[in-house]
Amino acid sequence: MYEKLYEEHEQARVRFIGFTTNDIRYDFGIIYTSMFFGKPLIICMQTGRSTLLDHTDIENAHHLKNTFRLRTEEEANDLAEILRFWLPSPPLHAEYE
Template identity: 45%
Template sequence: MTLFERLYDESEKVNVQFVGMTTDHSRYDFGIVYTSLFFGKPLINCLQSGKCLLLGREDVEDLDMIKSSFQVTDDTEALALSEFLKSVLPPLGMEAQY
């Protein structure tokens, strides 16, 4: 009796970028995994919280999502984090960049 159904099992060589930033109140360190999976959205790994999420440049415009995803309560902090992520994420999908 099978208790699960395997959805996918893929392997690929990926590019990983490590970036960090500071604000007046916090430090953020990220590992960004660029993959052709997940519709080309990079996998953002927050090294402080251990949270991982798929984010494209269009996603980081949503400050409420930034606040809840990265446990930020201040709007100014969320805006700084959004601007930073926009500056490091590629403007196009993986297919167009790599």
């Protein structure tokens, strides 16, 4: 027996990006969705590890390092720099529009 919490269907935009730094190669899928408070789902295609991230979350290098099992804080900072470009900007609050 279980209680269904939700079932949503939507046409989501998906982007696949691959890039390298001096030390490591990255391959990610980014699923842009209106679910999860608008946070995109980021999936590492090499490890299958995933998380929801927005611009605030990528400022936490420790979180990125742990989530994607990166070796150093420098790798986490490199990843954050790339993700800043691909993640949507925070939405403006209604009072600023």
